Amino acid sequence: MSETIVVKIGTSSLTQPDGRLAVSAIATLAETLTNLRSSGYGVVLVSSGAVGVGCARLGLKERPRMMALKQAVAAVGQGRLMRIYDDFFTALEQPIAQVLLTRSTFGERTSYVNAYNTFHELLRLGVIPIVNENDTVAVEELKFGDNDTLSALVANLIEADWLFLLTDVDRLYSADPRTFPDAQPIIMVNNLEELEELQVQTGDRGSKWGTGGMVTKITAARIATRAGIRTVITQGQHPQNIQKILQGESIGTQFAPQTRTSNARKRWIAHGVISNGKLYLDVGAIYAIASAGKSLLAAGITNVSGEFQSSEAVQLCDAQGNEIARGIVNYSSSELKQIKGHRSEEIPAILGYVGVETVVHRDNLVITN
Known part of the structure; x- marks a missing residue:
């Protein structure tokens, strides 16, 4: 064919x-x-x-x-x-x-x-x-x-x-x-x-x-x-x-x-999954995922919108709400509202349990813009 x-x-x-x-x-x-x-x-x-x-x-x-x-x-x-x-x-x-x-x-x-x-x-x-x-x-x-x-x-x-x-x-x-x-x-x-x-x-x-x-x-x-x-x-x-x-x-x-x-x-993440929420990122986090190919950490998240669970898809956006990337999250929206802006080592104390270090791992993240 x-x-x-x-x-x-x-x-x-x-x-x-x-x-x-x-x-x-x-x-x-x-x-x-x-x-x-x-x-x-x-x-x-x-x-x-x-x-x-x-x-x-x-x-x-x-x-x-x-x-x-x-x-x-x-x-x-x-x-x-x-x-x-x-x-x-x-x-x-x-x-x-x-x-x-x-x-x-x-x-x-x-x-x-x-x-x-x-x-x-x-x-x-x-x-x-x-x-x-x-x-x-x-x-x-x-x-x-x-x-x-x-x-x-x-x-x-x-x-x-x-x-x-x-x-x-x-x-x-x-x-x-x-x-x-x-x-x-x-x-x-x-x-x-x-x-x-x-x-x-x-x-x-x-x-x-x-x-x-x-x-x-x-x-x-x-x-x-x-x-x-x-x-x-x-x-x-x-x-x-x-x-x-x-x-x-x-x-x-x-x-x-x-x-x-x-x-x-990654093609599935970019074009197949339905986004259930948005994560707003600071400039440092945008550079890390878009230019340096790194995973997204909680410290770079400034705001969370929508209701979603762990392993669901979200849009990763700049301060104006423009989509930069999409990814599969390791935390729910309620958890992210608690840990956003915090360093990874602070997460266990905030949530009361040890979670994963990354919010969206680079293997589950696709740059879309």
């Missing part, structure tokens, strides 16, 4: 304005992905559309807002969506698999490793996994928020080479071209700070039936490129462009990947 690609297609690319499925678009997508698989690529499809399809099936005129109704509609739509995918891929003799994920799959180490192994076995067998969030059981505080984020996390999980975000515009622009005709196209982004310099405006509204917008795609690109994955935003109506991009044609907007860490556990 030469390279692995993750393709995310949004609701706006899969459905017509009235919510019905755009069958021709799905047929073209299936043919494109099958051709890529036949060419030796490992292919994963992250597909939105379950709620939109469910709405059309049930005759609903707008996307539900209540969680229980949305989950019920997603359950109706997911089965319908998979049946249509299966019909098209079966006609092409391409096996597929349904993979439904929740945010907790990425946050718990054992589940994360199991998901990794499952994906790699499916790819080894020549199967195209079709991924969606398990809307039927997901709870609000553990939802991905959108499938752009899900696709970036899946790409990171399986160590993909490419992430394609298929949407309803042909590339990223300096402003919404549907509203501002003079908006400038952006072909290549070498780092995401360039977008701020170009004053790129990214709306957060998706289609009537979807949840995303360009801002969620930028967020996904940030996650993916930090994990060493080249990311492309291009038009979902022409999925065959994926093959042209892989052959070197300048279509869509590409985001250059950063250097990928070879440490699987």
Whole structure:
């Protein structure tokens, strides 16, 4: 298998304005992905559309807002969506698999490793996994928020080479071209700070039936490129462009990947775990972890926010609350509130027992900014 690609297609690319499925678009997508698989690529499809399809099936005129109704509609739509995918891929003799994920799959180490192994076995067998969030059981505080984020996390999980975000515009622009005709196209982004310099405006509204917008795609690109994955935003109506991009044609907007860490556990900490709190650090502690590669000690912590237990993930921030790193803590939030700012040798007297010297060991710490 030469390279692995993750393709995310949004609701706006899969459905017509009235919510019905755009069958021709799905047929073209299936043919494109099958051709890529036949060419030796490992292919994963992250597909939105379950709620939109469910709405059309049930005759609903707008996307539900209540969680229980949305989950019920997603359950109706997911089965319908998979049946249509299966019909098209079966006609092409391409096996597929349904993979439904929740945010907790990425946050718990054992589940994360199991998901990794499952994906790699499916790819080894020549199967195209079709991924969606398990809307039927997901709870609000553990939802991905959108499938752009899900696709970036899946790409990171399986160590993909490419992430394609298929949407309803042909590339990223300096402003919404549907509203501002003079908006400038952006072909290549070498780092995401360039977008701020170009004053790129990214709306957060998706289609009537979807949840995303360009801002969620930028967020996904940030996650993916930090994990060493080249990311492309291009038009979902022409999925065959994926093959042209892989052959070197300048279509869509590409985001250059950063250097990928070879440490699987650190990739999980950086992009998989859910942060349950923040530790605010002084300048000395920031230098120690970011520049000197040292562990975090209690003496360098100035403040603690959030409620968390030992072995959970937290953000490590500067005085303004900007994230510098993420890590797995050795103490709970209540313990850290007692020992913050104190030297390691003082901890036993404060807590009444001997704890570990480090708050976050360097092996469980990843610099993110």
